[in-house]
Amino acid sequence: MLEKKDIDLEKAVLIGVITKEQDADQSKEYLDELEFLTYTAGGEVLKRFTQKMDMPNPKTFIGKGKMEDVRQFIEDNNVGTAIFDDELSAAQERNISKILECKVLDRTNLILDIFAQRAQTSYARTQVELAQCEYLLPRLKGMWTHLERQKGGIGMRGPGETEIETDRRIVRDRITLLKDKIKTIDKQMSVQRGNRGKMVRVALVGYTNVGKSTLMNVISKSKVFAENKLFATLDTTVRKVVIQNLPFLLSDTVGFIRKLPTQLVESFKSTLDEVREADLLLHIVDISHPNFEEHIESVNKILGEIDGADKPTIMVFNKIDAYQAEPYDETDLILERTKAHYSLTEWKNTWMHRVGKNNALFISALNKQNINEFKKRVYDEVREIHVTRFPYNHFLYPDYEEES
Template identity: 85%
Template sequence: MIEKKNIALEKAVLIGVVTKAQNEEQSNEYLDELEFLTYTAGGEVSKRFTQKMDMPNPKTFIGTGKMIEVQEYIENNNIGTAIFDDELSSAQERNISKILGCKVLDRTNLILDIFAQRATTSYARTQVELAQCEYLLPRLKGMWTHLERQKGGIGMRGPGETEIETDRRIVRDKIALLKAKIKIIDKQMAVQRGNRGKMVRVALVGYTNVGKSTLMNVISKSDVFAENKLFATLDTTVRKVVIQNLPFLLTDTVGFIRKLPTQLIESFKSTLDEVREADLLLHVVDISHPNFEEHIDSVNKVLGEIDSSNKPTIMVFNKIDAYEAEPFDDDDLVTERTSLHYSLDEWKKTWMNRVGNNALFISALNKKNIDIFKKRIYDEVREIHITRFPYNNFLYPDYSEEE
């Protein structure tokens, strides 16, 4: 359940579809995530709408009857924003805006807006602005008429507010300038990475909101911002960590998400250089989430896109303190027992058994099994270090629990 704070939240409705490629269970799961994204962006979901169809309507995404139902609800309940779970074409966005008479966002626009809120460094802000401009470019035609009567809020941060009178040429020029700026910063960051010497580099990767920053704080004894919201961490953080007397660099990266906007993957590829140059990846998974296996697939897909899927990887199943299997009655002859009913021990006997020594089960919040985690990381980093510097391997003996 999402905790509501005593602040004015923007009222929104969510719209999704059930298709041959996306069944009802998947659609509900995506809408759950979209609701969390909406809350993260500063909105409150008043109602969800779903429709079964072979494929989304090319003009209005959903059918005419369902659109009238949404329109009536919006008018009767003073709703300011309609958010669609898939990316809308520029034509769909224009058509829907005319019918509903309110702000219309898609999943991509919502994620970009959250990134605009979360970006704190100049580099992150530049990357987000580039992604927003690239999203904006094909949508310029006719969009300003409905933007003129909107006064900020979700989806309207960043270039959306400042580029209303621009045309495609100006936006293209802006994109070129932002790319040039990122290139300069990339060179500076490459120099910084080079100045770190030959220290072993370990990177935390994973789906958003799986506890990477909390784990970073536990291991590095630092104070990286962590919050129960999606994309709480946007800027890459690097800390020097020492376990026993063995030093290495630990990187906390931006979380991934299903249906991650292409524009963000492209503009943040330079930030993900920290992942590409890592010697070891710690793939953190929220095992308490009912769809954690899909999260793993989404992360692996992005790792493949940045040429990092073959790196040495340890699977770190976090939040074991929050894991609860759904109860199952052995006498129930109708209900099928599925993975939702597995205990942690049963999960360990599934495909997780095949990753063998490359799986750890911890709770970063409660520091459960953290000693086991630290020993495993020490052993892996030590192995990489003595391979790189065989002449000083005597400096790092086998891990001891005594510190």
């Protein structure tokens, strides 16, 4: 269960569907993630609703009977927010709002809200506002009275609550202005990257909440913000790191997530320039998560969208201290043995073994398990890139010496 330290958490219910493309197990997994997103945004989930159907209802996402169940529960428990696991159309959102008479959000809106909370720098805030404006533009019709009635809370930060009077023309003008502002900052950041010289660049990539910032803190001896919540890091952090006597640049990037809103992928593409321009990617994976293989696929998909899929990559399986295989009784003739029952040793002998020699590492950044092995692997790879770039420097960087 999620630990709820906050006093005034916003009451919410979650709604998802089970379809031909999304079976019951996947639906549960997505709703687990949606609950974590809700918690990160400052909400408390009181109940989940799921319905099995061929495809979502084009008018109300779920069926009439299930919608009445949701409405009754919201009324009986004074729930203020209904959150849907998939993106709702403008028409669906309006129809559902009339029935439930509460704030209605979809997964995209929820993620945008978390980004609005987490954005610390002017650049991140500009990117988030651009994504929010692009999300709101097709939903302006009949939306402002709904927002005006609800006042703040989850999903109401940013332009939604401060520009109630906005019409399409003003929003389009704002989008143009924000895009111009981002272009200007991009040019400045490009100059900064150019001023770093030809140092080898290494980028941490991975699903959100896999421990990238914790790992960066360990190997760069810096204090990057790390928290057990989704999207703790939005702004790309770059540090100069020295392993033994070999210097290189290490960047920590925003975490990825399944069903990442298109608007965010577009507006944060410039932030991910650090990934595009990296010489080496460290793909961090939370191996203790039951669906880490799906997380890997999601990250690889987004890397493909930002032209980062062909980079030299080391797979780093983090949180081995938290990994627990499900118990399996060989005498049980009914229970089928699956990947959930694999030990770490068995996992290492699956496709991970075929990733390449030393290209799959198993560590715990929190407990610093196998960090020496990790540092040696990164040192060897960075050294090879550096020597290729500066052949006359090869004698400066001997083989890695084990740290005591």
